[in-house]
Amino acid sequence: MTTAPVSVTAAMLAIGDELLSGRTKDKNIGHLADVLTLSGIDLKEVRIVADEQDAIVEALNALRSRYDYVFTSGGIGPTHDDITADAVSAAFGVPCVHEAEAMRLLADMYRARDMEFTEARQRMARLPQGAAHIANPVSTAPGFNIGNVYVMAGVPQVFQAMVHNVVPHLKTGVKLLSQSVASPYGEGDIGTALGEVQKNHPETSIGSYPKYDGQRFSTEIVVRARDAAVLHVAAQAVSDMLEQIGREKAAAST
Numbered sequence: 001m002t003t004a005p006v007s008v009t010a011a012m013l014a015i016g017d018e019l020l021s022g023r024t025k026d027k028n029i030g031h032l033a034d035v036l037t038l039s040g041i042d043l044k045e046v047r048i049v050a051d052e053q054d055a056i057v058e059a060l061n062a063l064r065s066r067y068d069y070v071f072t073s074g075g076i077g078p079t080h081d082d083i084t085a086d087a088v089s090a091a092f093g094v095p096c097v098h099e100a101e102a103m104r105l106l107a108d109m110y111r112a113r114d115m116e117f118t119e120a121r122q123r124m125a126r127l128p129q130g131a132a133h134i135a136n137p138v139s140t141a142p143g144f145n146i147g148n149v150y151v152m153a154g155v156p157q158v159f160q161a162m163v164h165n166v167v168p169h170l171k172t173g174v175k176l177l178s179q180s181v182a183s184p185y186g187e188g189d190i191g192t193a194l195g196e197v198q199k200n201h202p203e204t205s206i207g208s209y210p211k212y213d214g215q216r217f218s219t220e221i222v223v224r225a226r227d228a229a230v231l232h233v234a235a236q237a238v239s240d241m242l243e244q245i246g247r248e249k250a251a252a253s254t
Contacts, residue, residue, distance in 0.1 A: 006226065008173035010036055011045040011063040015056060015074040015084055016154055019048050027156040028073045035163055040172035041069070051075060056087035064091075064149055069170060071163075074154030076143065078120040084151060085144075089128040092146055099127040102142050109140040134162045174226045179235045183242055186210060186217030193241045194221065201234040203227070 012032055018024040026048075033043045044067060049055045056075075063070045075084030089096035102125035110117040124141040127133075134143035134150060136158055143152040143162045152162040183190055187210050198206045204225040211218045221238050225231040 006174050008041045008069075008171055009044050009067040010041050010069040010071065011047070011067045012043065013056070013059055013063060013070060013072045014046065014048045014154075015051065015072060016048075017051050017081070019074070020050055024154075028154070028159045031156070031160055032071055032163060035167055037176065039167050039170070040175040041167075041170065042173070042176070051081045051083055053083055053087045053090060056084065057091045060088065060091045060149065064147065068148060070149045071166075072149065072151045073159050076124065076141070076151060076153055078118075078123050082123065085126045085128065088131075088144075088146065088149060088151055091149075092128055094129045094146075096126050097129050098122060098125050099131070101133065102127060105140055105142065135165050137161050137165075176224050176226055177228060177231050178222055178224045179231055181221045181223065181235055181238045181242070183208075183219040183221050185219065185242070185245060187219055188217075189245060190219060190221075190241070193245060194238070197234070197237050197241055201230070201237060203230050204234040206234065206238070 012029060014026055014029065016024065019026055029046055036043045045063065047059050047063065049059050060070065060072070072084060072088075075082045075087075086096050103122065106121060106125050107117050110121060127142075127144045128146050131144040131146040131151075134145055134152060136142050136153065138158045138161050139153075139155075141153070143150065145151070145166070150162075150166050152159050152166075187208055190208070194206065194208060198204070204223055207222045207224070209220045209222065211220060223231060223235045223238060225234065
């Protein structure tokens with residue numbers, strides 16, 4: 001019987017000048033993070049780069065050597081600045097070719113729509129040599145997988161469909177559990193003590209998220225761990241810490 005690895009890691013590389021200029025607001029990072037978290041894969045890093053081949057190659061090579069999986073979005077359309085396939089080919093040191101099955105799929109789709117399969121549209125059939133398809137049930141043009149890299153469209157609807165097709169086939173780790181503890185105090189009141197709790201519970205990750213209701217600050221504290229017992233003990237330590245702070249504040253006011 002095999003057991004799941006404790007941790008499987010991933011990164012995302014979002015590609016496109018439009019993301020960096022603000023013309024397009026990214027919707028793919030949050031979706032991927034949600035899906036991976038539910039699947040037991042830790043999204044550890046996200047980078048956004050321009051439509052520049054050297055920048056894409058540099059970022060991709062750094063990420064694919066550091067994490068189990070890398071997911072990219074954007075830059076696989078029909079226009080001159082859709083250079084992701086070329087950049088991924090360069091990163092892996094293989095030719096970028098018009099792949100036969102991708103050409104057939106696209107040719108059939110455009111024929112069925114009574115549209116010309118132009119040279120620009122044929123660009124969407126260009127893949128690194130040896131890459132496998134990622135099916136695109138929305139608009140036919142495939143994404144692709146090579147090594148530990150999964151290349152997908154930037155259009156959110158298409159990206160989400162491709163993610164849905166990819167994730168069930170990936171190895172996954174032990175899912176991260178979480179528990180929230182509400183703090184009536186701001187981060188300035190709890191920061192030092194919370195740091196001590198984290199230090200004493202190294203198998204957990206404890207995050208603090210400030211809130212302001214217009215009158216006072218409070219904090220949502222989220223404890224994360226892969227073991228339920230470890231999670232419970234750390235969350236109780238956070239609750240005990242908050243009670244201690246409350247007693248100290250009450251004593252100071254008398």
